[in-house]
Amino acid sequence: MSVILNAIPRKGLPLDFPVSMPLRALKPVTYGLMHLVVAISVAFVLTGSWTAALAIGLIEPAVQTVAYTLHERAWNRAPAASVDATASAH
Numbered sequence: 294m295s296v297i298l299n300a301i302p303r304k305g306l307p308l309d310f311p312v313s314m315p316l317r318a319l320k321p322v323t324y325g326l327m328h329l330v331v332a333i334s335v336a337f338v339l340t341g342s343w344t345a346a347l348a349i350g351l352i353e354p355a356v357q358t359v360a361y362t363l364h365e366r367a368w369n370r371a372p373a374a375s376v377d378a379t380a381s382a383h
Contacts, residue, residue: 328354 333350340346 325354 329350332353333346336349336353337343337346340349
């Protein structure tokens with residue numbers, strides 16, 4: 294995969310990223326774009342309306358971000374179970 298990504302010319306692209314920026318930093322950006330495309334596509338297939346698909350596709354990631362944050366907070370508040378304690382219980 295890195296061979297393919299390294300073969301992509303970086304100069305002259307509309308988004309000319311600094312050379313010092315690690316390529317891994319692009320992963321969340323490309324994942325976010327993929328998420329939008331999938332959400333909009335699925336919404337279009339279900340509704341047949343580009344207006345509804347765009348609305349759903351843009352609102353869903355925002356709601357998902359809030360839900361993820363709440364999920365992480367809940368897990369961070371949960372007491373950590375010790376591996377030794379669970380192993381000795383069996």
